[in-house]
Amino acid sequence: MSKTIQNRIVYDKELILRLQRGDEWAFQLMVRRFRTKIFSIAFGITLDTEESQDIMQEVFLQVYRTIGDFRGDASLATWLHRITVNRSLNWKRRWARRFKWLHVSTDSTDGLPAAEPESDLPSPEIRVANAQTRQQIDKALKMLPEQARTIFVLRELEGLAYEEIADAIGIKLGTVRSRLFHARKRLKEILQPLVEEEE
Amino acid sequence: MTHPDSNVCDEMLLDRYLDGDVDAGERVQMEAHIAACRQCRRQVAALEAFSQNLNDRVQHAVDSVDFVALEKQVLNKALRQYRSRGGLSRFVASLKYIIPATVTAGLLLFFTYSNYVLKPPPVPSAIINSFTGSMSSVMIFETPETRQTILWYTEETDVESEPNAV
Numbered sequence: 001m002s003k004t005i006q007n008r009i010v011y012d013k014e015l016i017l018r019l020q021r022g023d024e025w026a027f028q029l030m031v032r033r034f035r036t037k038i039f040s041i042a043f044g045i046t047l048d049t050e051e052s053q054d055i056m057q058e059v060f061l062q063v064y065r066t067i068g069d070f071r072g073d074a075s076l077a078t079w080l081h082r083i084t085v086n087r088s089l090n091w092k093r094r095w096a097r098r099f100k101w102l103h104v105s106t107d108s109t110d111g112l113p114a115a116e117p118e119s120d121l122p123s124p125e126i127r128v129a130n131a132q133t134r135q136q137i138d139k140a141l142k143m144l145p146e147q148a149r150t151i152f153v154l155r156e157l158e159g160l161a162y163e164e165i166a167d168a169i170g171i172k173l174g175t176v177r178s179r180l181f182h183a184r185k186r187l188k189e190i191l192q193p194l195v196e197e198e199e
Numbered sequence: 200m201t202h203p204d205s206n207v208c209d210e211m212l213l214d215r216y217l218d219g220d221v222d223a224g225e226r227v228q229m230e231a232h233i234a235a236c237r238q239c240r241r242q243v244a245a246l247e248a249f250s251q252n253l254n255d256r257v258q259h260a261v262d263s264v265d266f267v268a269l270e271k272q273v274l275n276k277a278l279r280q281y282r283s284r285g286g287l288s289r290f291v292a293s294l295k296y297i298i299p300a301t302v303t304a305g306l307l308l309f310f311t312y313s314n315y316v317l318k319p320p321p322v323p324s325a326i327i328n329s330f331t332g333s334m335s336s337v338m339i340f341e342t343p344e345t346r347q348t349i350l351w352y353t354e355e356t357d358v359e360s361e362p363n364a365v
Contacts, residue, residue: 027277031270036261043260044253053264057273064277130259137249137256155218156250157257181214184246191245 012076019067031060034077037158038084044153045088047138055087062087074167081160081168085150140190148183151176206232208239217246 018026038059042052062083070079141149147169154160154168162176169176209232215221216229233240327348329338338351 022281024274024278028270028274031273035266035270039261039264039266040257043257049260049263052260053269057269057276060273061276061280065280133252134256134259137252140249141253153253156253180218181211184214184217185210187246187249188242191249 013072016067016070016072016076019063020070027060027064030063030076034080035060037077038080040157041081041084041153042088042091044141044157045085045150046091047141051091052088055084055091058087059083078164078167081154081158081164082170085154085168089146089150140187143190144183144186148179148186151179152183152187155180206235208232208236213239213242217243 015026015030019030035056038056039052042055042059043049046052046055059080063080070076074082141153144152150169151165154165160168162173162180165176166173171179212221212225212229216226221229233243325341327339327341330336335352335354337353340349340351341347342349
């Protein structure tokens with residue numbers, strides 16, 4: 001075990017102890033350390049900026065409420081990943097029932113960009129092209145099965161190891177490999193027409 | 200799972216290669232195959248570009264979020280939660296005193312009400328009539344609820360015939 005990892009474990013243990021004592025400063029430290037990661041995972045699964053912000057808040061509040069029950073079987077990061085994945089998947093199931101998942105957002109961050117006054121931004125053509133790329137990525141991700149997308153996001157965005165993904169989702173290591181393989185296979189099929197278009 | 204012939208496409212190996220989950224020999228073999236196979240080259244390029252675009256996509260979303268404001272919101276909510284949890288636990292702790300006290304007060308109220316408010320002592324409500332004579336007197340009462348008539352007959356003692364009377 002490297003010294004950096006050892007330091008991280010000691011640091012995590014200290015942080016958890018402080019959190020369990022109700023230390024407000026420790027809570028703030030944890031929020032600051034994990035906020036971008038949690039938002040990114042939630043966004044990778046939901047593809048919705050506002051919902052991902054809500055999920056991020058819910059995750060931290062759940063941690064604050066239940067830190068007393070944390071036994072330390074997994075690392076703090078794995079525990080946070082697990083809560084984030086569960087919350088994000090629950091969100092998607094909730095909204096899938098309300099057909100929001102099929103709704104094409106008119107939000108400027110998801111669709112074509114709105115006119116912005118700053119002159120140092122890319123040209124309108126580049127911004128349109130970027131927005132189209134974003135839409136293609138969203139479309140391709142939405143076509144992946146839920147579990148496959150979750151594993152793909154954890155692997156590609158967070159660079160988690162197979163073991164960490166298995167811990168976060170609560171599945172076997174072999175299942176992680178298999179689902180990741182099928183996610184890439186499906187993506188290749190989805191991306192095939194785009195690749196042919198470019199040639 | 201390695202494939203001995205580098206000219207044959209091996210999807211599993213390609214997947215592991217993309218994941219960086221190959222040994223040195225497999226890496227060399229895969230790189231040789233990719234250099235020779237147009238289809239695999241295109242697939243690798245497409246997936247690598249997708250991965251990069253996905254990271255850019257998420258970074259774009261991250262940049263649009265005001266994390267400082269969000270952090271403040273989370274901290275405020277957590278603090279409110281802590282306070283309400285503290286208030287609730289104090290309330291729960293005080294229940295062990297509140298419940299017996301309430302039960303005792305309730306029982307006292309019940310007995311008081313049923314004995315003194317609901318059932319007043321059965322006294323006559325009013326004198327309806329009275330007759331007073333030299334030897335005796337009669338009073339006529341009526342009970343309040345059952346409206347029964349009571350005749351109260353009193354015989355006067357003759358003071359003169361009882362010399363021992365005081």
